Amino acid sequence: MLRPASSAPHLLTLILLTGNSVLTLNMFLPSLAHMAEDFEVSYGVMSIAVGAYLLMTAVTQLLMGPLSDRYGRRPVILWGLGIFTLASVVCAVTSDITVFLVARMFQSASATGMALSRAIVRDQYDDRESASKMATVAMIMAIAPMLGPSIGGLMDAAFGWRANFVLYALSGLALLVLCYVDLGETNQNQSTDFGSQFREYPELVTSRRFWGYALCAAFSVSTFHIFVSGAPLVVSAAFEMGTAELGAYMGTITLGFIIGSAISSRISRHFQLSTMMIVGRIVAVTGLGLAAALILMGYLSIPLFFGAMVLSGAGNGMTTPNANVGVMSIRPHIAGSASGLSSALIVFVGALTTTVTGAVVNIETGAFMLPFLMCLASVIGLVAALSVRAIDMREGRAVGA
Structure with missing residues (x-):
């Protein structure tokens, strides 16, 4: 029986969360032309899956950050991974371009892992030690942009473009289980309400x-x-x-x-x-x-x-x-x-x-x-x-x- 984590996550868990966010952006890129043919749309329309996704990741990170300060890092990451997994399943099975693009936007929930992994490190260490830990995460995570398109191209050649989104769904589910058992709450100073939290924003943005x-x-x-x-x-x-x-x-x-x-x-x-x-x-x-x-x-x-x-x-x-x-x-x-x-x-x-x-x-x-x-x-x-x-x-x- 799986037991929920009660301690801070291992560094490997944070690396995998960050790497998943990168792969969600670039792994399927070699398949764009095939996807456009399958959905019977132009390459320009299919490219919305990249451009609009980037815009949604920005919006997602703006929302998930405050939510994690209010409710904690753990529940926000778990919900984010759940949404990402379901959206990936929809992308893998749908034959409607509109449904696909909407589900693709919801895949931006994977960006939660990248933004909050940094916050989790900062929760645990002082500034200089945090910088050292983040550099370690970044060093290993940098392999993802190099391998992502290669993996995606091989998956497309062997099984078709939908295999990439099946892999996304499986990785999302695996990370959800991993974070459930390994990612305990690290935010020990959660705000009592959004009002008190937002009152601290002026000091930040000014x-x-x-x-x-x-x-x-x-x-x-x-x-x-x-x-x-x-x-x-x-x-x-x-x-x-x-x-x-x-x-x-x-x-x-x-x-x-x-x-x-x-x-x-x-x-x-x-x-x-x-x-x-x-x-x-x-x-x-x-x-x-x-x-x-x-x-x-x-x-x-x-x-x-x-x-x-x-x-x-x-x-x-x-x-x-x-x-x-x-x-x-x-x-x-x-x-x-x-x-x-x-x-x-x-x-x-x-x-x-x-x-x-x-x-x-x-x-x-x-x-x-x-x-x-x-x-x-x-x-x-x-x-x-x-x-x-x-x-x-x-x-x-x-x-x-």
């Missing part, structure tokens, strides 16, 4: 430190969105790569992220959050800026271009775990709300930068514009990180005085 952390995280992650939206066009034209070779090189930014996360997991506990954020942004700006300058001067090569992507990913691996912890350190009693708001901001900034990339990147100038745009986003993240450091120093002097 905090310059909060927005410094949140904007640093959002524009750091946006470099990945810029890369994946522009690289297929740019790389195939600039280096005449086939799809298989392109796929291999697309993993360089994720490889860099794993390296940066590994570094962060080992040393974050010894440094201030803003220090790790600044170092990560400097690594990214240096690599991307140098590559953009050399490409503009005519020195274009595969090692230069993708070496910059490795440094960009490494910088993100050092920056984002610390920025995510900082977001939740402003008002620890509403850490779930802070994490949800920050996660939604990441989605919105990602959508904005992806749109800009599509508008300005082309075959002729793309080899320069792609690292340039990524460098520009990294510079904005660096400015945000420096603003946090300035506030830390100013408040430190005030405390000393």
